[in-house]
Amino acid sequence: MSISMNSKTQSFLEIDNLGKQYAGVDALKSVSIDVEEGGFLVLVGPSGCGKSTLLNMIAGFEPATTGDIRIAGKSIADLHPSKRDIAMVFQSYALYPNMSVAGNIGFGMETRGVPKAERLKKIDEVASILQIEPLLKRKPAQLSGGQRQRVAMGRALVRDPQAFLFDEPLSNLDARLRVDMRAEIKKLHARLGTTIVYVTHDQIEAMTLATKIAVLKLGELQQVGTPDEIYNAPANTFVADFMGSPAMNRVTGQLEFSQGHIDFVVGPYRLRLHEPSEEHREIAARSGTVDFGIRAENISEESGAENTGAAGNALSLQVDLVEPTGSDTFISTKDEHAVFTARIANHVKATVGEKVELFFDMSKAHFFDSESGRRIP
Amino acid sequence: MNSASKLSFGRIALYLVLFVFAIYYLLPLYVMLVNSFKPLDEIRQGDMLALPQAWTIAPWASAWSTAQIGVQATGLKPYFMNSISMVVPAVLLSTLLGALNGYVLTKWRFKGDGIVFGLILLSCFIPFQIVLIPMARMLGILGLAGTTSGLVLVHLVYGLGFTTLFFRNYYAAFPTELIRAAQMDGAGFFRIFTRILLPSSGPIIVVTVIWQFTNIWNDFLFGASFADVDSVPMTVALNNLVSSSTGVKEYNVHFAGAILAALPTLIVYVVSGRYFVRGLMAGAVKG
Ligand SMILES: Nc1ncnc2c1ncn2[C@@H]1O[C@H](COP(=O)(O)OP(=O)(O)O)[C@@H](O)[C@H]1O
Ligand SMILES: [Mg+2]
Numbered sequence: 227m228s229i230s231m232n233s234k235t236q237s238f239l240e241i242d243n244l245g246k247q248y249a250g251v252d253a254l255k256s257v258s259i260d261v262e263e264g265g266f267l268v269l270v271g272p273s274g275c276g277k278s279t280l281l282n283m284i285a286g287f288e289p290a291t292t293g294d295i296r297i298a299g300k301s302i303a304d305l306h307p308s309k310r311d312i313a314m315v316f317q318s319y320a321l322y323p324n325m326s327v328a329g330n331i332g333f334g335m336e337t338r339g340v341p342k343a344e345r346l347k348k349i350d351e352v353a354s355i356l357q358i359e360p361l362l363k364r365k366p367a368q369l370s371g372g373q374r375q376r377v378a379m380g381r382a383l384v385r386d387p388q389a390f391l392f393d394e395p396l397s398n399l400d401a402r403l404r405v406d407m408r409a410e411i412k413k414l415h416a417r418l419g420t421t422i423v424y425v426t427h428d429q430i431e432a433m434t435l436a437t438k439i440a441v442l443k444l445g446e447l448q449q450v451g452t453p454d455e456i457y458n459a460p461a462n463t464f465v466a467d468f469m470g471s472p473a474m475n476r477v478t479g480q481l482e483f484s485q486g487h488i489d490f491v492v493g494p495y496r497l498r499l500h501e502p503s504e505e506h507r508e509i510a511a512r513s514g515t516v517d518f519g520i521r522a523e524n525i526s527e528e529s530g531a532e533n534t535g536a537a538g539n540a541l542s543l544q545v546d547l548v549e550p551t552g553s554d555t556f557i558s559t560k561d562e563h564a565v566f567t568a569r570i571a572n573h574v575k576a577t578v579g580e581k582v583e584l585f586f587d588m589s590k591a592h593f594f595d596s597e598s599g600r601r602i603p
Numbered sequence: 604m605n606s607a608s609k610l611s612f613g614r615i616a617l618y619l620v621l622f623v624f625a626i627y628y629l630l631p632l633y634v635m636l637v638n639s640f641k642p643l644d645e646i647r648q649g650d651m652l653a654l655p656q657a658w659t660i661a662p663w664a665s666a667w668s669t670a671q672i673g674v675q676a677t678g679l680k681p682y683f684m685n686s687i688s689m690v691v692p693a694v695l696l697s698t699l700l701g702a703l704n705g706y707v708l709t710k711w712r713f714k715g716d717g718i719v720f721g722l723i724l725l726s727c728f729i730p731f732q733i734v735l736i737p738m739a740r741m742l743g744i745l746g747l748a749g750t751t752s753g754l755v756l757v758h759l760v761y762g763l764g765f766t767t768l769f770f771r772n773y774y775a776a777f778p779t780e781l782i783r784a785a786q787m788d789g790a791g792f793f794r795i796f797t798r799i800l801l802p803s804s805g806p807i808i809v810v811t812v813i814w815q816f817t818n819i820w821n822d823f824l825f826g827a828s829f830a831d832v833d834s835v836p837m838t839v840a841l842n843n844l845v846s847s848s849t850g851v852k853e854y855n856v857h858f859a860g861a862i863l864a865a866l867p868t869l870i871v872y873v874v875s876g877r878y879f880v881r882g883l884m885a886g887a888v889k890g
Contacts, residue, residue, distance in 0.1 A: 287783050308789035320780035324802035333798075334788035381784070 238263035244293035253279045254445045264419045270432040271442035277425040313382035314391040319374045321366035328362040331380045352384045372403045392424040429469045441465050463599035476519045477564045481510040490518045493563030500589040519592035525568035539586045639858035662855035673843045682840030693758040694815045701766020709774040710782050726764035749831030758819045773807040809875045816871050837864045
């Protein structure tokens with residue numbers, strides 16, 4: 227990369243209050259995201275939340291209604307897609323059906339008038355990186371899904387651009403290939419160090435690839451942060467529900483003072499807060515209602531080291547469903563007050579209809595405003 | 604399962620019906636062919652279905668180069684050439700322009716493009732008779748009255764509605780991501796058209812060419828209305844041949860002439876029909 231940066235933390239790709247309306251309807255509402263040079267930004271959210279719209283605006287296919295996009299400090303919002311020095315891998319791969327693999331990879335250089343010898347050299351380079359040399363003479367129709375994916379990446383790679391855009395690149399592959407290609411994209415990013423913006427609706431892809439995740443819902447940015455922040459400190463219930471599988475357990479109840487501590491109370495159950503904040507105390511002072519959230523892996527059948535000393539973190543609950551996955555077993559409990567899913571070791575036997583003692587790691591508990599869904603820090 | 608057991612009663616009945624229909628359609632062609640190789644007196648003897656006793660190609664030679672057409676004894680040859688020099692540019696231009704229209708209407712959308720397409724489409728439904736007089740006036744103003752160029756223009760304008768419709772529908776299903784990929788690769792309007800879109804348009808080009816060629820070649824009304832002596836197309840000449848014979852009706856010559864007039868469309872069907880099927884097969888293999 228030829229651009230030198232003043233400082234490491236300076237953002238490279240700046241999405242600045244970007245908005246998009248289609249016929250007066252907001253597809254994207256004033257979104258701002260900064261990506262550092264060499265960063266891997268993943269845009270994630272349910273279908274129709276505006277991910278492709280945002281990506282197409284970065285690529286230059288859709289004009290922005292409001293806001294600006296900058297790369298290395300320079301606005302690219304008014305540039306033609308071919309002038310932005312950005313390459314894109316499309317969801318459908320979009321390989322030119324009448325051209326060979328080599329023709330596909332070389333088409334951009336051809337239109338820019340790169341001499342043939344140089345073109346062939348670069349095509350060979352890229353083909354060797356992606357291990358598609360034996361395919362260069364074939365037509366896209368003669369390739370498998372995974373091979374097409376590689377060629378589409380080759381076409382982007384050969385440009386040596388300032389940033390790559392990926393629009394759900396793995397969604398057309400079968401599960402096994404998806405995992406393999408995911409790993410390859412991650413390795414490729416580590417090797418090239420080029421900034422990437424990647425769209426997916428798959429939260430596992432987002433977690434594994436990203437240096438930064440942006441969660442969108444109905445065109446509105448919900449949270450931007452590292453995978454760790456998104457997972458461990460979701461900004462609201464939408465993010466909490468969307469990231470992680472199985473979805474985070476959530477129960478509505480009250481915060482109450484109890485012997486100098488603060489307890490989350492629902493029906494007969496009480497769970498003691500680990501390190502309550504000032505805001506927790508304020509709510510407890512008026513016995514306010516909150517949403518309590520905890521992930522399945524933070525509920526277990528044994529009181530681990532992290533739970534020792536914390537009283538009031540165990541509940542006796544009735545098993546409703548047992549789902550062994552091989553490595554772990556998920557058990558769901560259900561009664562009129564609360565539904566929980568816990569991840570327990572696979573050797574523990576649980577029986578539907580019986581009661582089990584489950585321990586809640588309250589240091590991993592989340593609390594949300596029960597009306598707005600906002601995280602209560 | 605062996606094939607004998609498939610020959611049920613229903614199947615036999617089906618084949619029988621198909622056979623009868625095939626005969627029904629092929630019989631006129633057979634009659635024309637057979638009688639075009641007979642001397643005239645053999646036809647007068649009455650058996651239209653019999654094979655010629657004395658084969659002769661004289662009727663064909665006459666129809667092609669010496670028969671009386673209107674007032675001149677030129678045969679159909681010059682009119683065949685008139686038709687060719689009208690049909691070829693008209694088909695090529697209307698196909699190309701239809702492709703461009705379809706491309707713009709699907710991939711370079713603009714405000715009001717739907718209305719434009721609606722208006723173009725409307726032109727498909729205007730009956731020929733309505734445009735005759737305004738068209739004659741237009742050709743007069745443009746100085747193209749009675750010329751082959753004038754006929755090309757008429758057929759081009761009239762065919763554009765259909766060719767645009769064909770290509771628009773075909774390109775509507777063409778992935779927009781491909782256009783975007785090409786844009787990102789730096790290709791402009793015409794390069795995307797010629798390098799990406801046209802090479803993938805084989806089947807629709809063949810359909811359009813067959814449609815346009817058949818319609819324009821077979822057109823009689825525009826030819827009869829707007830053509831002059833040196834631009835009269837084949838269909839009009841054939842009519843003149845059949846109606847202008849003084850004295851005896853030379854049926855054998857008329858039959859030969861009619862087949863000559865139909866031959867190009869037949870050839871187009873046979874040649875491009877095969878290509879068309881091949882195009883479809885290629886698409887099927889692509890999956
Ligand atoms: N060309 C368009 N015209 C009108 N509405 C559109 C257009 N493109 C997208 N939208 C709307 O914008 C919203 C976001 O779409 P999109 O960005 O494709 O979502 P995602 O990629 O996250 O599934 C959707 O509600 C969609 O219907
Ligand atoms: Mg999308």
